[in-house]
Amino acid sequence: MNAIIFSALMGVVMMFSGILTQNKSVLKYIAATGLLLLIAANLLNAEAVFSIKVNTHGLISFDRFGLYFNTIAFTATLVYVLLSGSDIGKVGSGLYTADFFALIFFVLCGLSILSSFNGLLMLFLGIEILSIPLYILTGADKRNLKSNEASLKYFLMGSFTTGILLMGIALIYGATGSFAIQAPPIVPSTGMVRASFLEVAGLILLFVSMAFKASAAPFHFWTPDVYDGAPSVFTSFMATIVKAAVFIAFIRLFQGQAVVLGPSWKILVSFVILATLLIGNVTAVFQQSVKRMLAYSSIAQAGFMLFALFSGNDLGKEGILLYTAAYSLATIGIFAVLIKMNDYTLEGFNGLAARQPVLAFVTTVCLMSLAGIPLTAGFFAKYYMLASAVKAGGALWLVVIAIVFAAISVYYYFRVIQAMYFREGEAGTAPISSGFKIMLIIVAALIILTGIWPSLVLSGFYF
């Protein structure tokens, strides 16, 4: 409960501090302090030292998994604010910095509901609290037509999906008479769950709408346009922390409900994984803009995250936590560099290593982590995901295909590294401060440390 209350409060605090000061670096440090408080409050809750007790009538239940996910997401947001916080102030006319931070805190409020919901009502509210601020952030650059377009597209797609989600919820309510997400009882004589047609239809609709939000193929088509059109600072936030939150909600929702669909559940998920990996990776190969390539790569990474949904065991849960940490750190790092570039195309990166060696090195580490090269965090993240699928059994073919696609992904990630180190060019960047470089090096160090000792992230889950 601490996380939900404190994040909402911090959003209000940020809005008021926008009245008191327009100084962007002050606002950035207020936001960073708020995030530190939020992490502390959430940790106290997880350790059961101090937590605000609210009787939620079973609508929300806090467990170790959800609380630990909150900690990882808040920490990633802190890294994001420290790295890219000053660029948030440059979006649009630059007058609304405090409001953007406030919206980020409201997104975090939705995130902490999604990591702890215990009924379909809270799932719906969490998704909406998460999405509505994002529509605004996507359109933050008011005079930019691309931003407008992305915002309208995201909004129309998002509210359309909400309609589908609600229809699913209504059908499930009609069949069962409750909004609970617990697994229905198994009938002893058949060994299966007795589910009516309405309940199955409702679950399929829920699955479709969650796949929409998580940008899994074949419901991914809005993702590249929205990620490309949104201001880069906010794309970085949307593609990492928000996406991970949707996956946590996805897993929470279906860990009990998957039995209703019976054996067809695995077929459905493996089809979606296959389509997501195929479309994400193959399309990313042909992109000339690095920002658009990262949008497609985020679809491809979603394919790997879906393995946690497929396996549904504890190894998968550990994996999704590690994946969240590894993927968020790497993508936030790359986007922080990308925002500083004058030209977002691949040619824009030509010769970056000669001009800005630190930036080029950190981008290399981040890209290697995304590709899953050993000694970076991304390797163990992918390993846990695939290991959980092997443990769950029955899908060795899918694991093999995933490894092939991981190899394909190396091609388009390494094209950027090749451009930076082995091409001649005048890669132009905005002025880089030394504080920014130090933060980037810390991010790279964290990625490598997690790659050597993944228990650094995971031990917090158990102790």
Added chain:
Amino acid sequence: MPIQYYIFLCLTLFSIGIIGVLTRRNAIIVFMCVELMLNAVNLLLVAFSKMHHGAAATVDAATTAGIDGQLFVFFIMVVAAAEVSVGLAIIVMMFRNIHSVDINFLNRLKN
């Protein structure tokens, strides 16, 4: 009335909404179709709520079964209102820049 009538009515409204979203080109009308989808769900939830309440009331007259369905409707209304405010703001922002609310405009990002 049997519950099937309500289900068919709601599914019809919902489908009209979906078809509208997929075929119309005016952003405001697309948006109205989304609202139609949400209201179809509201109607369905109220109907189911009444059905569950009726079934439980034959056993225990003072039952509160079915209340949660009606509560959900209020939440949907509130969230829909919040969505309307943000959505209309986005449409107005776009109208100021291009003096049109035609969503065929949304194809520029592809190139």
